[in-house]
Amino acid sequence: MNVATNAKPAAETGADTAAKTDTPITLIEAITQAMAWEMRHDDSVVVLGEDVGVNGGVFRATAGLQARFGSERVLDTPLDETTIAGLTVGMALQGMKPVAEAQFDGFMYPMVDHIVCHAARFRTRTRGRLHCPMVLRVPWGGGIRAPEHHSEANEAIFTNVPGLRVVMPSSPARAYGLLLAAIREPDPVIYFEPKRIYRQYKELVPDDGEALPLDVCYVLRDGTDVTLVSWGAQVKEALEAADRLAEDGISAEVIDVATLKPLDFDTIAESVSRTGRCVIVHEAAKTAGFGAEIAARLAEESMYDLLAPVERVTGYDTHIPLFRLEMKYLPSTERVVEAAKRALAAG
Structure with a gap:
């Protein structure tokens, strides 16, 4: 089942659509491309995390975004995962669409209270009155010779939490399409990024804003x-x-x-x-x-x-x-x- 949706943000018009590129890109570049598309077409999208602004993130997933969209939309946070998670939930509940970075999979554990007790429950807690449209990007998995707590494969923990979507791409094209869909999703999404294949190979990924469907194999x-x-x-x-x-x-x-x-x-x-x-x-x-x-x-x-x-x-x-x-x-x-x-x- 390999279908794409045509969903786009309300702010997009045909004239705004980016030209399709014929240059192959890596998975990490596809993630950057997807965030830039959404930020360009939806002013409520903001990016936050440790070193995501000036330095462009530890893996350079956010490289260039602060220069393009400013420090009010690409926020460098303190080295405090609990604060990042709480801030992300609060922004989402106030009508924004935050895309936060956990930096490494093993750094997610201080975030669990906000993710499990708040983000995942708001739709149920408010009987559908409030949603929590946030994405937590998580560089995930082993294979890059990292130290302890930097190579976790902890996805199963979050699949056990009602109210969360758990997504993990395996190619540049799916990374682009699934991240677009995750940002547009009204409920919280944990978006695991397999860092072993961040730069392992390239493929053509048109920067056309075409999302891929979630909840599909x-x-x-x-x-x-x-x-x-x-x-x-x-x-x-x-x-x-x-x-x-x-x-x-x-x-x-x-x-x-x-x-x-x-x-x-x-x-x-x-x-x-x-x-x-x-x-x-x-x-x-x-x-x-x-x-x-x-x-x-x-x-x-x-x-x-x-x-x-x-x-x-x-x-x-x-x-x-x-x-x-x-x-x-x-x-x-x-x-x-x-x-x-x-x-x-x-x-």
Whole structure:
């Protein structure tokens, strides 16, 4: 299911639409491009976080935005994640559309009180009278040789919170389209950015303001023998595994979950009904990782379609190690191929 919406901010007119570019860009550049589009077309959009203004962010995701839109719309905050989260919620409740940066995934924990107790609950608390249209951008995951607390894969924690959307792109085009949709969403969105692939490859991303739909899985490759389900940086390994399996005559379907909460389970179930086998790939620890939720749903709703037990290829139940062992912790293409072949051998 790979459909785009035509939703645009009310302030946009045909004459304002940016010219389409034929220069490929990276995922991080696509994120910058999406924020700039929304700021250009919607004055209520503001960006805030540690070092996002003068320095353009630790990963340069906000590079150039303060120079273009001014220090009142691109705010450098104190080094205080609790304040960033509280300020973001307050701005959203006063009619603004704040896009905050957590800087690193492991820095989210001081923000949890504001996210869980306030942002996620306002629609329910006010019986729909108030919304909290905020986006929290979170550089996520391992693979960049970072120190402790800089390589977390903590997405499953937030999928358990009612009232939050949890989104994670896996390519420059989806990063652009999904961030546009997240900013336009009236409820809070946790937008995880897989930093291992920030600059790993480029693709054409027209700067046309076209959002991609949230709450949708994307079928990146059709297949008939096994379904590979992943999100974020690990989609790369899933696609590589599909190529490797094809060399052995095995046809693998690859699904990018993209929006973890709410989950488009129908797309996954439809695929498994055809292939009969499923391998779930994610870099978070195995126990209570989001892959367990997908596996449980398959057991509940697709049991009679399964020809073999669901396989999970994940990180391990330990903290991600420092850089010498980091890549051994992350699921490899080889581990995905082995899991797919186990599933095929089992039924």
